[in-house]
Amino acid sequence: xxxxxxxxxxxxxxxxxxxxxxxxxxxxxxxxxxxxxxxxxxxxxxxxxxxxxxxxxxxxxxxxxxxxxxxxxxxxxxxxxxxxxxxxxxxxxxxxxxxxxxxxxxxxxxxxxxxxxxxxxxxxxxxxxxxxxxxxxxxxxxxxxxxxxxxxxxxxxxxxxxxxxxxxxxxxxxxxxxxxxxxxxxxxxxxxxxxxxxxxxxxxxxxxxxxxxxxxxxxxxxxxxxxxx
Amino acid sequence: xxxxxxxxxxxxxxxxxxxxxxxxxxxxxxxxxxxxxxxxxxxxxxxxxxxxxxxxxxxxxxxxxxxxxxxxxxxxxxxxxxxxxxxxxxxxxxxxxxxxxxxxxxxxxxxxxxxxxxxxxxxxxxxxxxxxxxxxxxxxxxxxxxxxxxxxxxxxxxxxxxxxxxxxxxxxxxxxxxxxxxxxxxxxxxxxxxxxxxxxxxxxxxxxxxxxxxxxxxxxxxxxxxxxxxxx
Numbered sequence: 001x002x003x004x005x006x007x008x009x010x011x012x013x014x015x016x017x018x019x020x021x022x023x024x025x026x027x028x029x030x031x032x033x034x035x036x037x038x039x040x041x042x043x044x045x046x047x048x049x050x051x052x053x054x055x056x057x058x059x060x061x062x063x064x065x066x067x068x069x070x071x072x073x074x075x076x077x078x079x080x081x082x083x084x085x086x087x088x089x090x091x092x093x094x095x096x097x098x099x100x101x102x103x104x105x106x107x108x109x110x111x112x113x114x115x116x117x118x119x120x121x122x123x124x125x126x127x128x129x130x131x132x133x134x135x136x137x138x139x140x141x142x143x144x145x146x147x148x149x150x151x152x153x154x155x156x157x158x159x160x161x162x163x164x165x166x167x168x169x170x171x172x173x174x175x176x177x178x179x180x181x182x183x184x185x186x187x188x189x190x191x192x193x194x195x196x197x198x199x200x201x202x203x204x205x206x207x208x209x210x211x212x213x214x215x216x217x218x219x220x221x222x223x224x225x226x227x228x229x
Numbered sequence: 230x231x232x233x234x235x236x237x238x239x240x241x242x243x244x245x246x247x248x249x250x251x252x253x254x255x256x257x258x259x260x261x262x263x264x265x266x267x268x269x270x271x272x273x274x275x276x277x278x279x280x281x282x283x284x285x286x287x288x289x290x291x292x293x294x295x296x297x298x299x300x301x302x303x304x305x306x307x308x309x310x311x312x313x314x315x316x317x318x319x320x321x322x323x324x325x326x327x328x329x330x331x332x333x334x335x336x337x338x339x340x341x342x343x344x345x346x347x348x349x350x351x352x353x354x355x356x357x358x359x360x361x362x363x364x365x366x367x368x369x370x371x372x373x374x375x376x377x378x379x380x381x382x383x384x385x386x387x388x389x390x391x392x393x394x395x396x397x398x399x400x401x402x403x404x405x406x407x408x409x410x411x412x413x414x415x416x417x418x419x420x421x422x423x424x425x426x427x428x429x430x431x432x433x434x435x436x437x438x439x440x441x442x443x444x445x446x447x448x449x450x451x452x453x454x455x456x457x458x459x460x461x
Contacts, residue, residue, distance in 0.1 A: 011324040070451070074443040076405040079416055079436055086420070087429040090245045119454070165399070171310040175409055182313050186320070195321035202317060206308050213308040220392070221353045228357035228388055 014196045021188035021197040028184025029204055035098070035170040035180060039105040043166055046106060047113020054114075055121040055147070056139060065114065072111030078172045080104040085176040101173035109166050116158045120151035157219035164212045168205075181205065248430040255422035255431050262415040263438060265332070269414065270401040272336035277343025277400065278393070284344060285351035289377065299348070306345035311403045314338040319410040335407035343400045350392050354385035391453055398446045405439070415439065 050069065054062050072080075081104035084095060095103065124147045132142035152159075174183035185201035284299050306314065319334040329337060358381060366376035408417040419435035 008325055012321075070444060070447050071440070073447045074440055075436070076402040076416075076439060076443075078405045078408070079439050082416065082420060083429075083432055083436060086423065087246075087432045090429045091242070115451075168310040171312045172406065174312065182310070182316065186316065189320065195317075195324045198317050198321045202309060202313060205310060205313055206305065209308045210304065213304065217307070217349060217353075220350075221356070224353045224357040224388060224392075228354070229359065 011194050012196060012199045014192070014194055017188075017192035017194055017196040018200060020192055021185070021200060024179075024184045024188045025181065025197065025200055025204065028179055028181040028201075029208075031098075031179060031184075032170050032181040033208075035101055035105070035173060035178075036167040039102045039109070039170070040163060040166055042102070042106045043109035043113055044163070046110040048117050050110060050114030051117025051121055052143060054118040056143060065118075069111045069114045069118070072107055073115065075108065077104055077108040077169050078175060080108055081172055081176055097173065097176045097178040100176055101170070101178055104172075105166060105169060108169070109162065112162045112165075113159070116155050116162060117151070120155035121147060123154050124150045157216070157223045160212070160219050161216045164209065164216055167209065167212070171205075246429055246433045248426075248428050251422075251426045251428045251430040252434060255419075255426060256434060259415060259418045259422060259431055259434055259438070262413055262418040262435075263442075265407075265412065265414040266404050266442070269332060269336045269339070269404045269407060269412070272332075273339040273343055273401055273404070274397055276336065276340030277397065278347050280340065280344035281347025282351055284348035285355065286377075286382075288348070288352055289355055302341075303345045303348050306342045307349060309342075311339060311342050311400070312406045312409060314342060315403075315406055315410060331407060331410045331412040334410050335404065335412050339400055339403050339406075342403075343397060346396045346400070347393060350389045350396065351385060354389040355381060357388065358384055391450075394450050394453055398443070398450055402443060 050065050054065050057065065081101060084104050085097065085100040088095065121143075128146055128150065129139075129142055132146040133139070137145065170180060171182040173180050174186070177183070179187065181201050181204060185197040188197035189195060284303065287295050288299055315335055315338040318329060318338045319331065322329065362380055362384065363376060366380045371380065404412075404414055405416045407414050408420065411417065415435045415438050419431040422431035423429050
């Protein structure tokens, strides 16, 4: 084996370092999954409420919600997290790192999910709502039973794509001192003096997320094929 | 000490979050970070879209030897978190003998991520075009290369623009992640100013600057989306 390659393998795939780093990384992986498991449903729910508010609310409510959506789409999630985690304590409000990360992810994604649901609901023809009303359904029941199912089919691709982005974004919690996967890898790297833990974190992210990335790619391809016709 | 400074009500709020003294002292430095943010964003878009288009064209050319490396690149950088890529480039690559500045670590990592998404979007758009386009070009006597570059690619690029715009905006918002590798952009400078001044006003300024930068992009992408006619 060429010497350069040998050194590369020893650095990036060192077995002893991998064994030493594993407990930290496993704990970090658990925290990453925990963050995603809390933030994703909350983000989806808040986004759905915002989308429904846009569809059912009056002009003023819709305008206010669109301002909300665009504000939170414009803020990088890390800026939100830093504001919440390092800025709010000056007001006397000190959130634990986990809660701060969840709040930043949920607020940021309420903008993205809100816009997706809003656009999806708006794409369902008005006649569907009128037909539901003619059948005696209340506006809320019409939205839930008639409009929403049709809207969801149209926005499956962006919903899946954004859910994946939310899970990936949990890694920014590393910068609020939360020992999720990425931060655990950095801590482990400082103990092992080589990049094997970083390599392992990358592999863990890949194994965890690739099936979803693959699904997103398929949904997006289908959407483009529909538009090209 | 700091506890004693906690004011009550609006004046206390302003003293903390809109402290003019603090802003006068640290504002110019943070504004300087704007140029770093813009520089990284521009480099990311140029690297990402340019390289992504190149990858898509190479894939379409069906060069067997290049197919798997390109597919692996696309899958890896679509899947990994941006921050993980930045950290890996900055703290991992030196072990492979490659040392990069914070600027190029951030722009290179974000560019790699954008290139993967762009390549996938271009590839999907090329495949999504009806095969009649190829047949029609063949019927006109165009060869493969002429068909691809004159007929297919222009239509594919047009089809790809909305998805690509949204993705590019989402990724250049990641310039703030450069803070993790001590890139002196807006957020990093605001954070150190906040630590020195023991006051979060620099953070307020940073947040305002990000809004000024990204809100127009978000609103523009809304218009782009609305003006797109989707035939069903």
